[in-house]
Amino acid sequence: MPILKSGCCWRVGDGSMIRGAKDKWIPNHTTNKILFPVVMEDEDWHVADLIDPDLNWWNRELIYAKFQRGDADAICRIPLSYRPAPDAIFWLHSKDGIYSCKFGYQIARRIARESTWAECSTGPAGKQVWQKFWKLGVPNKIKLFGWRACLLPTRVNLAERKIIFDNICQCCGREPETEAHVLWECGAAQDVWAGCVPRLQKMPNNHGNVIELFENPLARLENSKLELFLVQAWFIWNHRNTVVYGGSFKDPKWLNQRASDYLKEFQQAQWQLALLATTTGRTNWKPPPHSSFKLDFDAAIFDELNCTGFGAVIRN
Numbered sequence: 001m002p003i004l005k006s007g008c009c010w011r012v013g014d015g016s017m018i019r020g021a022k023d024k025w026i027p028n029h030t031t032n033k034i035l036f037p038v039v040m041e042d043e044d045w046h047v048a049d050l051i052d053p054d055l056n057w058w059n060r061e062l063i064y065a066k067f068q069r070g071d072a073d074a075i076c077r078i079p080l081s082y083r084p085a086p087d088a089i090f091w092l093h094s095k096d097g098i099y100s101c102k103f104g105y106q107i108a109r110r111i112a113r114e115s116t117w118a119e120c121s122t123g124p125a126g127k128q129v130w131q132k133f134w135k136l137g138v139p140n141k142i143k144l145f146g147w148r149a150c151l152l153p154t155r156v157n158l159a160e161r162k163i164i165f166d167n168i169c170q171c172c173g174r175e176p177e178t179e180a181h182v183l184w185e186c187g188a189a190q191d192v193w194a195g196c197v198p199r200l201q202k203m204p205n206n207h208g209n210v211i212e213l214f215e216n217p218l219a220r221l222e223n224s225k226l227e228l229f230l231v232q233a234w235f236i237w238n239h240r241n242t243v244v245y246g247g248s249f250k251d252p253k254w255l256n257q258r259a260s261d262y263l264k265e266f267q268q269a270q271w272q273l274a275l276l277a278t279t280t281g282r283t284n285w286k287p288p289p290h291s292s293f294k295l296d297f298d299a300a301i302f303d304e305l306n307c308t309g310f311g312a313v314i315r316n
């Protein structure tokens with residue numbers, strides 16, 4: 001059932017059977033549903049309410065008045081039949097809209113991959129390994145990157161969701177871009193890993209999936225090397241994004257060095273913060289002299305959130 005639910009979408013006929021806010025009925029639109037739900041008079045409104053019954057065409061005036069521009073554009077792009085036609089369900093993942101075992105299998109694999117990844121962190125086998133992962137001395141955004149690595153918007157994942165049609169890696173132009181490919185197997189990634197710790201270089205080059213790619217070092221490497229592995233993987237993914245969106249390829253040696261420096265800078269900052277907390281903890285606050293005021297203040301920069309904060313207390 002989850003497979004069918006994930007791959008089916010309504011083809012709009014007269015719109016009478018389709019629940020506008022709940023069903024999937026907008027092809028070529030993220031999630032195939034309305035992204036910004038609106039308040040309609042009838043909470044359980046149907047797509048038929050958006051169709052002009054005399055013209056058998058979208059009521060554009062109503063749609064653009066009610067919905068956000070992106071949703072309204074996507075609705076009005078859906079072709080309608082000039083003759084009355086019933087609504088029908090079609091399969092999103094094939095050109096003719098007909099379900100086949102092959103496409104069902106692809107969706108089943110994706111669902112299984114995502115759920116296996118989630119189980120890895122909670123199941124008895126993976127629990128110990130993932131406990132180690134959460135304690136690593138890397139920025140939280142990199143831990144989250146590792147945690148969500150099987151859900152990266154790679155070209156294979158985007159093609160499976162029908163957002164793009166070509167799933168070939170844009171860095172090497174040779175293989176479908178899976179997570180394991182982009183982070184390890186691709187020539188662009190291998191050039192970076194070539195400068196990493198020898199034990200990592202000996203890892204096999206054909207991981208079945210990204211879970212194997214991550215669990216191998218998680219189980220085998222000591223923490224300091226594992227931290228560098230994660231930061232390098234994160235740099236490779238960001239470098240891939242730069243290249244895909246028009247940037248130039250960077251020298252792999254520079255990427256390797258930058259990953260190493262970045263990790264050192266982060267750990268140095270953590271160490272200084274810990275030291276500061278210890279030092280400031282020993283200072284005893286003393287009230288100011290009679291009829292005076294005392295101002296205590298502090299400020300900090302949060303790189304990861306891209307913001308700063310400050311606070312002040314005035315006491316007599």
Ligand SMILES: [Zn+2]
Pocket residue numbers: 169170171172173174175181182185186187188
């Ligand atoms: Zn590639």
